[in-house]
Amino acid sequence: MPDQLSQVFAALADPTRRDMVARLTVADATVGELAEPYDVSVQAVSKHLKVLESAGLVSRSREAQKRPVHLEAEVFDLMTKWIERYRRQAEERYQRLDAVLAELTETADDTTDEGKAS
Amino acid sequence: MPDQLSQVFAALADPTRRDMVARLTVADATVGELAEPYDVSVQAVSKHLKVLESAGLVSRSREAQKRPVHLEAEVFDLMTKWIERYRRQAEERYQRLDAVLAELTETADDTTDEGKAS
DNA sequence: GGACTTGTCAACCGTTTGGTTGAGAAGGAT
DNA sequence: ATCCTTCTCAACCAAACGGTTGACAAGTCC
Structure with missing residues (x-):
């Protein structure tokens, strides 16, 4: 799916990802923090973030070992x-x-x- | 995916389905009419419609052999x-x-x- | 340097998705 | 009755999805 609109819709079709987005409207968070409430591995959350990122919904910076995740609400x-x-x-x-x-x-x-x- | 919101987002994540929805805002259409512009079989379109229907985006009535498709915009x-x-x-x-x-x-x-x- | 924390990458696995073809149901039309 | 049109169902297939585990890169702390 090359087109962004499809990617954004697909990204938000997953309840876990939707919840992450919801939480990111309150504050930026690290991968670990984001993973904590869900009953899945950190790797799975990392994958979810990759989906959100390539849809343009989220961006990640670098800060020591941590990778703070930031919501890009314009999308x-x-x-x-x-x-x-x-x-x-x-x-x-x-x-x-x-x-x-x-x-x-x-x-x-x-x-x-x-x-x-x- | 039991929850409707997920289904609606997933339904609209496909460009073909999105295009069908766009066309249905203009007028109701039969499966054949909907299928005509796309380079896929009627069966494939029928499947797409099943997705849209179970997401609540579309409803189908009966009229002779035809099954007119109607957009449910409230969703x-x-x-x-x-x-x-x-x-x-x-x-x-x-x-x-x-x-x-x-x-x-x-x-x-x-x-x-x-x-x-x- | 060695241990610990944080996160990604790679390989694998079962399920879902979007497509195909083939068969057939349902309803006019002749 | 027969044919034609319209559409769905079933079986199959390759690709993508969401998850797992295991290895390891990058940084911090001692």
Whole structure:
């Protein structure tokens, strides 16, 4: 998957990774700290981080033996943009459908209510 | 993956599925219509639809031999909610950090600029 | 230098994923 | 009844995923 949007969605499709992201919004953390709550090896967490990193959701610096992980929140905008675009489009379509239905009802009124009201 | 959020993210991690969703915001479509632009078998598209359906992104009705596919746009809110929550949280953290840095700079000014200006 | 901490790399393993082909169910159309 | 269209199910396959264990690089501390 070369395209970033696919990578970001795929990265967040995993509950553990989603939880890590959630925790990283509070503060940067080391791999060990991130691994601690989960019942998996540190290596597994390291892999998860690699996924998050290559999706651009996270960056790692260097500090002694530790590798602090930092959330790159701008990437969220990529998703939000995509989602909002099509959510809006779907909504517009719904509105249009509503209008058509209203018009149909109106026309029906024109013919069936002929000379009935007032 | 029992949880819906994971399923929705996973469903949208595939470019073909994302494109189908995009097209479905314009109008409902049959499996055949959906399959036409892509260079894969109808069966493959049918599988993609099963993924989208079990994620709750799409529903199918019945109409003669055809199975019109309809987008269920409300599910988008699930993602938007998650994303916005943590985007906002990350932003707040950033603001807080900014404030701390500003305060530090201010304090630094207090001590280093002592009796220097004017 | 030697031990300890922190993390990555490599190899392996079972499961899932996205695709294929082939068979067949369901419903018009003739 | 027969055929055609539309779609799903089943079996299979290669590749990717999420996890494991074992080895080791990089840094700190004594």
